[in-house]
Amino acid sequence: DTAVSQTPKYLVTQMGNDKSIKCEQNLGHDTMYWYKQDSKKFLKIMFSYNNKELIINETVPNRFSPKSPDKAHLNLHINSLELGDSAVYFCASSRRDGYYEQYFGPGTRLTVT
């Protein structure tokens, strides 16, 4: 009964390639997020979607493009990958009422060589 799932779990690719990470939640939440956790373990918000609408777009290179086909899915596409994109990317989801506690997926470890 996975609540928030991501695929793939590991992604190794070369500089310049384009890759996508997929996220799905079965919690019935309206809001989904992408976070980046760097090598120093700092967790930083990248994007947030509420019912398929972008509501948070932090300062992220426009090589990163999120897409939400429906409120249960949020994908992240990355163009022209760079070495500095190597990190763990977490998807999360929350309700849009209450206290917005967020639940995280297992993460995708991206390594750019």
Place this chain on the structure above:
Amino acid sequence: QKEVEQNSGPLSVPEGAIASLNCTYSDRGSQSFFWYRQYSGKSPELIMFIYSNGDKEDGRFTAQLNKASQYVSLLIRDSQPSDSATYLCAASGAGSYQLTFGKGTKLSVIP
């Protein structure tokens, strides 16, 4: 800029002791506060959240909030080696979806 500050540690406590993890936040408008536990190589796992001044207890965990001092803490009673992890503090503003995370405190519970 909204910031959440935590001592990076490592914080070492003997098994059975109380571990005290602290967090301060800069945005006085922050309303809800969250503690996540992250084991190495795993995703953050929500332990507790608190939104009112005072204490909130859940099993061996107690979250404490003091909005006047802009201070949040997490106490872990009867610490176990399985509690060894990085603990992340996060804050959100009023009606805001966005969480600002601290950099985490690494806790080691020594058997």
